[in-house]
Amino acid sequence: MRLQGKRAIVTGAAGALGRVIAETxxxxxxxxxxxxxxxxxxxxxxAGVRAHGVDALSATADxxxxxAVQAAVGGIVEQWGGVDILLNxxxxxxxxxxxxxxxxTWSTQIDRNLTSVFNVTRAVLPGMIEQRSGRIINIxxxxxxxxxxxxxxxxxxxxxxxxxxxxxxxxxxxxxxxGITVNAxxxxxxxxxxxxxxxPERREALLxxxxxxxxxxxxxxxxTVVYLSAPETVxxxxxxxxxxxxHSI
Numbered sequence: 001m002r003l004q005g006k007r008a009i010v011t012g013a014a015g016a017l018g019r020v021i022a023e024t025x026x027x028x029x030x031x032x033x034x035x036x037x038x039x040x041x042x043x044x045x046x047a048g049v050r051a052h053g054v055d056a057l058s059a060t061a062d063x064x065x066x067x068a069v070q071a072a073v074g075g076i077v078e079q080w081g082g083v084d085i086l087l088n089x090x091x092x093x094x095x096x097x098x099x100x101x102x103x104x105t106w107s108t109q110i111d112r113n114l115t116s117v118f119n120v121t122r123a124v125l126p127g128m129i130e131q132r133s134g135r136i137i138n139i140x141x142x143x144x145x146x147x148x149x150x151x152x153x154x155x156x157x158x159x160x161x162x163x164x165x166x167x168x169x170x171x172x173x174x175x176x177x178x179g180i181t182v183n184a185x186x187x188x189x190x191x192x193x194x195x196x197x198x199x200p201e202r203r204e205a206l207l208x209x210x211x212x213x214x215x216x217x218x219x220x221x222x223x224t225v226v227y228l229s230a231p232e233t234v235x236x237x238x239x240x241x242x243x244x245x246x247h248s249i
Contacts, residue, residue, distance in 0.1 A: 014041025
């Protein structure tokens with residue numbers, strides 16, 4: 001119960017990875033608010049959070065819409081009186097060769113994976129500055145470090161996630177004096193339900209690029225989120241932590 005009584009927002013909480021993170025934070029005693037566009041998925045996550053005996057809130061919003069995010073997140077902040085932890089986990093990739101890529105694909109990837117981080121962080125940061133404490137954790141990707149070798153044609157996604165890396169480091173410096181830490185996790189391929197569609201050939205090609213030959217487990221990533229949210233990491237900030245089995249070495 002290292003996070004007992006803390007108030008956390010998890011974006012992308014309706015997805016498989018976001019749900020595991022939300023429930024893991026709840027298991028450590030944190031109240032959790034999920035923000036996502038998928039209302040039905042949010043309710044499933046909220047039920048899992050409440051099963052741990054903590055408060056659960058849900059807010060439906062398009063995370064690429066600045067005004068919608070300010071309203072949704074502002075409602076959570078007002079109801080709880082503040083937020084202690086922000087996990088920016090929403091996003092998603094698209095495969096398109098750069099020489100064939102449309103502007104729409106490019107801008108959509110930037111909006112989903114980088115602008116969304118700005119929108120939500122902008123909504124919670126004034127309150128964190130006022131209370132002089134906070135933990136911001138961003139999910140970037142091994143693609144931001146290794147250029148997307150796991151998936152060819154992920155240039156726009158890699159560029160957006162690299163933007164998250166830059167945002168994390170710059171913001172960590174900017175808000176350190178206010179008692180706020182900003183870190184990022186850079187996961188490689190995760191053992192989420194989507195991986196069940198891999199052919200044996202695709203799975204072997206994937207594992208061949210990972211020195212440990214292991215897919216990441218969402219539960220392990222979630223425990224790393226807990227670690228970066230805990231009191232003992234008050235002096236850990238500006239870190240980009242790969243969780244990729246050595247792929248980015």
